Amino acid sequence: MFSLIQLESFVAVAEELHFGAAAERLNMTQPPLSRQIQLLERELSAKLFTRTSRNVQLTAAGEVLLPNARRLLDLSRRTSIEVSRVSTGDSGSVVVGYTSVAGQSVLPALLSTAARHLPDVTLVLREAVSIDQLDALSSGNIDVGLLRPVVTRPGVQSCLVKKDRLVVALPSGHHLVTGKGVLIKELVGLPLMMYSTNEARYFYDLVIRLFDSVGSKPTIAQIASQIPALMALVAVGLGVSLVPASAMDFAPPGVVFEELTGPDGLQDLNHSDIFIAWEEGSVNPAAQRLREVFIESLETVEGSSIPENASLPKKS
Template sequence: MFSLIQLESFVAVAEELHFGAAAARLNMTQPPLSRQIQLLERELGALLFERSSRKVELTAAGRTLLPSARRILDLCTKTELDVRRVSTGDAGSITIGYTAIAGQSGLPGILRLASSHLPGVSLVLREAVSTDQLDGLSRGSMDIGLLRPIVARPGVVSRPLMEDRLVAALPEGHDLATGKGVMLKELDGLPLMMYSTAEARYFHDLVMRLYDSAGAHPNITQFASQVPALLAFVAAGLGITLVPASAMAFSPPGVVFEELVGPAGLADLNHADLHIAWNESNTNPAVARLLDLILAGDAGG
């Protein structure tokens, strides 16, 4: 099999049509250059140049080889550059998981950040509930997750990305939709659209803690794993729910929101913060660069 140095020597001579000029272009002397051409001709079993004391010309075989030789050398150069870019985080791909609401709140800032600072990196986006994101981070099928802090997973670390809180979502025209806030106790017994324990344990447990803190009793009539589905129930007039305040900007028609009021200590309890998570064993340089940018606080704009 011929070598890259043989192809480089051939292309240089083919383009210069002069062994001395080709040798100078390759920063070598003429005898080693002639030797590389001879080795290539022997390997291919064909004469590539017609040589005389006055000129050098390509043979038919040489003319056939030249475009392919150029493509091979160009591909090698491109491959070398691509590998270097990936190794420094300038290229490659990042798979980002996100919840439905994070896709509207936290994700856009990260996409802008990546577009501005890592234009050569492609992003693969996957909407998933927090538990599924943790599974993906653990298995390595996801690089970064935008999720709610639920159970810990070995090797998966997270940091707060955005502060959030729960608010009451009510059907338009509901008696409690006064614009003055809702006491948690006032939700006692109302039909509650509730988070699934299997897929949205974080929000399920938070809602239960909030109800318990006020001595209120949830009357759960529907379950869903994602905020948009719960808001659809509310818009249909089937009951009320508690959702992150960040969801207010992306609500369907027919839903109004009220801040939760009391009891004492509610503000300390009512945290629904969005976290960014990743597997600490991830070796993707592009992931490391994007995380550095996000954790530096640049993703919020």
């Protein structure tokens, strides 16, 4: 089988029609160049050039070979470039998981960053709740996830990308809609649209902790796993709910919001931050580059430096 150096030698001679000029172009002497042409002719069982003391001409076989040799060399160069870009993370494919709220509040910034810095990286988007994303990261089914810390998962690393908090979602016209905030105690006894203990365990535990802080329990009326579903239940007047502040931007008509207030220490409990997470053993260079450029684009989160190696907090 002929080699790339043989094809390069042939193309140089075919374009220069002069062995000395072709050798100079290839930064080699004429004897090894002639040797490469001889080897190629032997491999193809065809004479490629006719040579006289005055000129060099392509044979009919050489005329046929020239465009194909150029295509093969071009393919070789492009393949080398593409493989190099994939190995450095400048090209390739990244599967990104995201929650419904992260899809509205964080994902657009991630997509914008990728389009600006990694235009040759293809992003495959998959919406999933946080616990399913953690499973997908561990199994390699997604490369990065935009999620909330559900549990500590060995091998999963993360970085804070957006601070968030729970606010009170109320049906329009509710007596607690004052614009002055709602005490957690004022929610005691009201029908609460609550999170599923399976798919939305993080939010379920957070709501329970907030009620525990005032020595009370919520009155759970309906259960859903997704925040849009909870807000839809509130919109039709079935009760109230506690949802992330970032969800206010895509609330349905008929839902209004109040800040959650309460005793000292409530604000330390009331946070529902969003993290970008990844499997530390991931071998996808494009995923690593995406993560790096996105974190670099978020120099601070509400004035606080983002620790690159911040890990998921433990479940309470």
